[in-house]
Amino acid sequence: MERKRILIAVNTPSDVEKLRKQLATSGYEVKVVNNGTAALNLSREFQPHLVLSELTLAKVDGHHLLREFKGNASTRRVSFVMMSSHRSVDERVHTISLGVDDYITVPFDMREVVSRIKILLEESESIELSAARNSKGFAGNLCDMNIIETAQALEIGKKSGVLVVLSGDDEGVIFIRDGEIVDVEMAEVPPAQALFRMFTWSDGTFRFDIEAVEQPSRFDVSTADLIKRGMVYKDRWDQLCQGLPSLQTSLTKNKKNGILPRSEDEKAVLSIVNGNSKTLDLVKNSELDDLRTLKTVIKLFNEGRLKESPPQALSAKSNFNGKLSKSPNSRITRLVGSFLHSSLRSDATKFSSRIDRFGGSESSRGSHPSTISNQIHLNKSELLMIREKLLNRGKG
Amino acid sequence: MRIGEIAVVGPNASAKREFIRNVSDEIVVQTDDLIFGRLRINNQLVVHLYGVNYSVENNSPLWDLVSQKLLGYVVLFNWSQQDSYIEVQKMVDSLSSIKQLPIVIAANVPGGAEILPPEFLEIKMNLQAHCEFTFCDVSNVDSVKKILVTLVDAVIEKIA
Numbered sequence: 001m002e003r004k005r006i007l008i009a010v011n012t013p014s015d016v017e018k019l020r021k022q023l024a025t026s027g028y029e030v031k032v033v034n035n036g037t038a039a040l041n042l043s044r045e046f047q048p049h050l051v052l053s054e055l056t057l058a059k060v061d062g063h064h065l066l067r068e069f070k071g072n073a074s075t076r077r078v079s080f081v082m083m084s085s086h087r088s089v090d091e092r093v094h095t096i097s098l099g100v101d102d103y104i105t106v107p108f109d110m111r112e113v114v115s116r117i118k119i120l121l122e123e124s125e126s127i128e129l130s131a132a133r134n135s136k137g138f139a140g141n142l143c144d145m146n147i148i149e150t151a152q153a154l155e156i157g158k159k160s161g162v163l164v165v166l167s168g169d170d171e172g173v174i175f176i177r178d179g180e181i182v183d184v185e186m187a188e189v190p191p192a193q194a195l196f197r198m199f200t201w202s203d204g205t206f207r208f209d210i211e212a213v214e215q216p217s218r219f220d221v222s223t224a225d226l227i228k229r230g231m232v233y234k235d236r237w238d239q240l241c242q243g244l245p246s247l248q249t250s251l252t253k254n255k256k257n258g259i260l261p262r263s264e265d266e267k268a269v270l271s272i273v274n275g276n277s278k279t280l281d282l283v284k285n286s287e288l289d290d291l292r293t294l295k296t297v298i299k300l301f302n303e304g305r306l307k308e309s310p311p312q313a314l315s316a317k318s319n320f321n322g323k324l325s326k327s328p329n330s331r332i333t334r335l336v337g338s339f340l341h342s343s344l345r346s347d348a349t350k351f352s353s354r355i356d357r358f359g360g361s362e363s364s365r366g367s368h369p370s371t372i373s374n375q376i377h378l379n380k381s382e383l384l385m386i387r388e389k390l391l392n393r394g395k396g
Numbered sequence: 397m398r399i400g401e402i403a404v405v406g407p408n409a410s411a412k413r414e415f416i417r418n419v420s421d422e423i424v425v426q427t428d429d430l431i432f433g434r435l436r437i438n439n440q441l442v443v444h445l446y447g448v449n450y451s452v453e454n455n456s457p458l459w460d461l462v463s464q465k466l467l468g469y470v471v472l473f474n475w476s477q478q479d480s481y482i483e484v485q486k487m488v489d490s491l492s493s494i495k496q497l498p499i500v501i502a503a504n505v506p507g508g509a510e511i512l513p514p515e516f517l518e519i520k521m522n523l524q525a526h527c528e529f530t531f532c533d534v535s536n537v538d539s540v541k542k543i544l545v546t547l548v549d550a551v552i553e554k555i556a
Contacts, residue, residue: 070397089427096424096432097444097465099397103424127439187555376497376555377465378400382441383555386400387548389437390419390541 004121007048008032009039009065010083011058022114028121036060040068048078050121052113054106055084055095063098070099077127079120083108137161139207147174147198148230150206155179155223161211164379167204170284173379174198175213181226182217187376191218192226193289199230200237200290236291243298247280250309251297257304265296276309398441401465402547405450405487406472407480411504412447414534415472419541420445450487467551468498470543475503475531488527498550502532502543526550 006028010016013032023030031046033039035058039051051069055062062082069075082095085106095103102116140150147165151174154163158179165172172194175183186194219226241247253273261267268288279297286293300306378386404412413431417423420433431447444465469491473480488499528546533539 076397089425089430092425093430093432096434097399097401099399101397185555376467376551378398378441378467378551380552380555382398382400382437383467383548383552385437385441386443387545387552389435390545390548 003027003029004050004125005029005031005046005048006117007039007043007046007051009036009051009053009057009062010034011054011056016052019110019113022110023117026114026118028117034058036062036065039065043069043075043078049124050079050081050117052081052083052104052117055082055086055091063095066095066098066100077124079124081117081120137207137209139205142167142201142204142206145206146202147206148227148234150208151176151181151223151227151230154208155227159208159210160213161209162213162381163206163208165198165201165204165206167198167201169377170201170204171377171379172198173381175215176223177213177217180217180223181219182213183215184218185380195226196230196233197290199234233291237294240291240294240298244279244301245308247283248278250276250278251282251301251306252276252309254305254307265292266300269293269296269300273306399444399465400441400467401444401446402467402470402544403450404445404447404470404472405491406470407483408472408474408477408504409447409449411472411474411534415470415540415543416445416447418534418537419544450491466495466497468500468547470547471499471501472504472532472534473502475505492526496526498547498554499527500543500547500550501527501529503530504534505531506533506535526554 004027006023008016008020008030010032011034013020013034016032020030020032031042031048033042036053037059039053039057040060043051051065053062053065057065060068062084066080066082069078069080079101080099081102081104082100083104083106084091084095086092092103101120104113104116142165145153147163150163154161154176156179160177160179163174163176165174170186172184172186174181174195175185181195184191184195184198186197189197221229251273253270261270265288268286269282272282272285279294282297283290283293288296297306376383404415406412409428413426416431416433419435421436423431423433425432429449433445433447435443435445437443471484471487471491473484484501488501491497491499528550530543530546532543
């Protein structure tokens with residue numbers, strides 16, 4: 001049976017010598033390095049099943065190392081345990097939010113650490129076995145194979161399954177049956193637009209899981225046609241992008257050159273420029289399709305009516321310009337009891353009237369300091385899994 | 397590992413703690429300001445539940461930290477504490493202004509909402525399309541799960 005490999009990255013290897021010996025005695029193959037760069041280099045050859053890393057590691061720190069492992073498809077499933085003497089809650093939460101599998105506070109009890117490592121490795125093995133039994137498919141990077149090429153390959157192979165595509169904070173899901181694209185999901189984006197948007201992504205990862213896809217097709221054209229149109233779309237997109245410094249460029253209105261809209265498209269775009277809007281965010285949030293938005297942005301930029309934001313303005317305001325998916329007044333719903341005495345009723349009325357104005361451009365939302373995006377990071381099937389788990393399980 | 401985050405906010409810290417304790421596999425962190433529970437769905441998917449203090453005026457950096465992969469919010473308050481509802485309204489308004497995510501406003505009633513006479517449920521209130529109002533009993537595991545299912549359903553509806 002294959003020995004499990006453990007890579008320990010600490011600034012002072014002598015500090016973990018006892019732990020190393022204990023782990024080796026327990027049957028693990030253990031290697032210790034004294035900085036993050038060495039850990040990254042060695043991991044390619046050593047291919048650890050588990051990494052135990054100090055947070056404040058020399059050269060490449062523990063957070064960076066964790067991101068490297070969890071951000072790479074080939075090492076994502078390597079268990080990662082962070083060790084730190086920091087007792088800050090913020091730091092701990094941050095580390096956990098990056099996807100760490102366990103967190104150990106230094107100084108630690110050696111028996112406890114060995115036990116936790118053993119549990120993690122057993123869990124990981126069980127996951128791998130389960131994944132191997134249940135999952136068939138492949139994964140890759142968009143820089144090696146973009147979605148047009150992937151869709152073409154799947155069409156030729158007449159494959160069925162779910163293609164999950166990640167690029168930055170964005171995620172799209174393509175459902176394919178017998179090589180034909182039947183549905184596309186992306187938060188708040190219509191299927192065809194979502195598909196074409198994914199065709200333009202050149203940075204990110206994808207994963208294709210082979211499985212039966214039952215849902216009816218939402219496209220009335222063949223995948224071959226969609227791909228052809230997608231290629232034209234991508235060419236046009238790439239051409240337009242050359243007219244801007246970068247899609248990450250933050251733009252603001254240039255009042256000197258006039259910001260009154262001269263067309264409906266300009267009106268749509270200018271209404272969502274809030275002082276520090278990245279071009280990519282404008283494209284995502286516009287009510288126009290992506291190409292029309294980009295074209296309009298470039299026109300406004302070339303005419304000097306939009307200009308690059310000064311650097312100091314970048315983090316000061318919210319970039320939320322999300323389109324409302326539903327009318328704020330579309331549902332008058334729930335009942336609130338009569339415990340709302342008169343003053344509360346008054347407040348409730350004010351609250352409701354504020355809600356009524358919510359969709360308007362004068363809403364207070366732009367003044368909030370947060371710059372978080374407006375996307376759901378999980379797809380529908382994952383949400384259904386959560387739902388099922390909640391409905392079926394007891395506590396713990 | 398895929399992560400979905402749910403923020404549980406509201407004026408009453410003990411209600412938030414009980415809510416999260418009742419549905420989490422493990423409590424990762426608990427302080428005066430934060431309770432962080434983890435609910436493992438499967439080998440690739442986990443839900444993080446954050447019981448955090450939310451201030452309309454001024455939030456700690458912690459808030460931004462826990463709100464990067466949010467699915468939605470549960471705004472929890474004790475039905476018996478009438479004054480707290482004003483705070484809840486402000487929270488809902490403020491949260492809505494940041495991010496148009498589903499919100500479940502949950503009124504905690506020990507013993508369940510069925511103890512309330514029907515005439516208590518007569519005043520209609522306009523809520524935004526992404527808000528749901530419901531009763532719950534944070535001491536009851538099934539009731540807490542029901543709140544989360546309501547939220548997840550709203551998220552599914554949002555992305556549909």
